[in-house]
Amino acid sequence: MKPRPERCDVAVVGAGTSGVVAALAAARRGARVALVEATGRIGGMAIHGLHRFVCGLFCAGGDRPGDFLHGDTTLDFCRHLAGGDPAANAVRRGRVWLLPFAGGQALETCAGELLSRESNIRLHLRDPAVRAARAGDRLEEIELASGLVLKPGAAIDCTGTADLCRLAGGAVERPVAPAMAGYGFEVRGIQAPKADPMGLSIAVPLRLRREVEAGRLAAHLAFTTWEPGHEPGSGWVKLAVPVQSLARARDDAEAVWAVLKNDPAFGRGEIVRYLPAPLSRETGHLVGNYVLTGEDVRTARKFPDGIARNAWPLEQWTEDAGVVFRYLPDGEWHDVPRRCLQPKTGPENLLCAGAAISADSAAAASIRVMGVCMALGEAAARLSLDFP
Ligand SMILES: Cc1cc2nc3c(=O)[nH]c(=O)nc-3n(C[C@H](O)[C@H](O)[C@H](O)COP(=O)(O)OP(=O)(O)OC[C@H]3O[C@@H](n4cnc5c(N)ncnc54)[C@H](O)[C@@H]3O)c2cc1C
Structure with missing residues (x-):
């Protein structure tokens, strides 16, 4: 027998860093949240062992890290992960500030602890979203591999690949020369x-x-x-x-x-x-109402509809040169406009957050770090509660 459809205010698909923070941020604002994850583990790409530092939390330069760039839920997650104030724990490498943490297991534990404190989050592990049904401009249903159907008021795609946006009819662009x-x-x-x-x-x-x-x-x-x-x-x-x-x-x-x-x-x-398998830095980008460019990032551009901030350099991984960093001016950040989270051809109650927002390859080389992915998840959660 098919399970009964489950209603929720916000469905977050993908439980990587952006998805975990999105679910926490929505739940802490009183929403009933379904958090859906294809694998049996939470934390996404960051739990496998290669990651030792959260990047993208502070502006570059200075003798000490400046203000924390992001919202309360991202700050709380980082505080829990680092076991203290991120600014006090941050270390400088070259021109940038990084937050050290104890590796993948610690991140998974941190995410699990924070999620378990929120009684209005339902976690669906090992159950990928496989179908999305629309009624006009609205996303009505998300079907999971188990057959469970979610009926969300709004949905946030945190799959890192814009998979849910694609299922819902949004366009996803493949990079011409993907990062290594x-x-x-x-x-x-x-x-x-x-x-x-x-x-x-x-x-x-x-x-x-x-x-x-x-x-x-x-x-x-x-x-x-x-x-x-x-x-x-x-x-x-x-x-x-x-x-x-x-x-x-x-x-x-x-x-x-x-x-x-x-x-x-x-x-x-x-x-x-x-590592169980190579980790892709760049698989695809949502085609949104605005495509963030490398130039927007490098020139610290501000937008009237800015919903999150980023100061991480363009970190480009190419076969010719390995990794090359191109920095924003010290102490500067750029805005991510709300339009980068909105699918151009997708339903209006669906937002994309995390590594696959609408950006060209150069901008994606900057916004995909964990700190910014969390901030995008938090921003999307805030926005998702405004959908009627
Ligand atoms: C090699 C490498 C090293 C890096 N090092 C650092 C570093 O040191 N510091 C740093 O800050 N950043 C680093 N990054 C970047 C960072 O790890 C990622 O870009 C970021 O974690 C992405 O987060 P996300 O939530 O957008 O996506 P992911 O972490 O990719 O999470 C997406 C989740 O969605 C799930 N999912 C996918 N499709 C579905 C579906 N249909 N239904 C349900 N679930 C689905 C996936 O299983 C996954 O758990 C690194 C990246 C790479 C590749």
């Missing part, structure tokens, strides 16, 4: 005293670059980095993988490890896990 994806593996048993005096964060890329120059490794492996872990003697080797080579990511990782194993610091090291 991320892949990696965790290593334990590193002998730090045997490491090159310049430190592994410099020695690892340098060593691999030499192998690339000698033609013994594929060119993109020159962009591999080392990120120390929280446990002594542990860390992540992080690869940047061109989208056309995703199927070879594991072979690439093994080739990198074969080189690193010859280094005295890694000689007794062991790989304890590989």
Whole structure:
């Protein structure tokens, strides 16, 4: 027998960082929320182990982080994640401020704890949205793989791929030259005293670059980095993988490890896990009522319908250059206009939040960091409560 349709005020589809904050923000404003997630875990892309810092919470520059750029729910999430005031915990790397956190498991636990405090959120795990039905300009129903039908007053697409917008008839644009994806593996048993005096964060890329120059490794492996872990003697080797080579990511990782194993610091090291799959930085963007551009970001443009702020640089991952950062002026931010969350051809009670909002590839290279995705989720929750 088919389950009875479930009514809610707001359906949030996708429980990554944007979806979790969207659900919390809507619930804290009194809405009945359905939070739908395709997998069995909450936290999305950020829980797999590569992430150590929340980016996009503060403007660049200064001796100390300036004002927190986003709303109360994002601030509360970050405070819970960092175990204290984000501004007091932030660290400076180059020109930007980052909030360190204890890794994927900690993020998943933090999200789970905060969600469990809200009695008006119903969480549907392992149950992807597979169909969306419209009546004129309104989204009427979202059907999940289990057969459950949600009847929401408003919906927020936090799938990271604009999947719900696509199901509801919204246009989604595929990038012409998508950013390189991320892949990696965790290593334990590193002998730090045997490491090159310049430190592994410099020695690892340098060593691999030499192998690339000698033609013994594929060119993109020159962009591999080392990120120390929280446990002594542990860390992540992080690869940047061109989208056309995703199927070879594991072979690439093994080739990198074969080189690193010859280094005295890694000689007794062991790989304890590989990422389950490469993580795509860029899959598709909603075509919204406005397409945010790289120029809007870089020139810190303000909009009359601005609903969220961002100051993260354009962080572009290309096969030619690896990662290149292009900054906003120090102390500056740009607005994200409400129109970037509204599908141009989709129903009017549906908004997109997170990494797949309406933006060109250059702007997407900036707004996709976790801090901004959370802020977009929070903004979408606020807006969704205004739908009649
Ligand atoms: C390699 C790499 C490293 C990064 N490093 C950092 C970093 O250090 N710091 C930082 O701030 N940012 C980092 N980012 C960016 C950041 O992790 C992501 O862009 C951000 O977390 C995206 O959040 P999101 O909520 O938009 O989407 P996701 O985290 O992708 O969440 C989307 C969720 O929706 C679910 N979903 C998809 N389709 C459906 C459906 N039909 N029904 C139900 N559920 C669905 C997915 O299972 C997923 O859980 C990194 C990104 C990559 C790729």
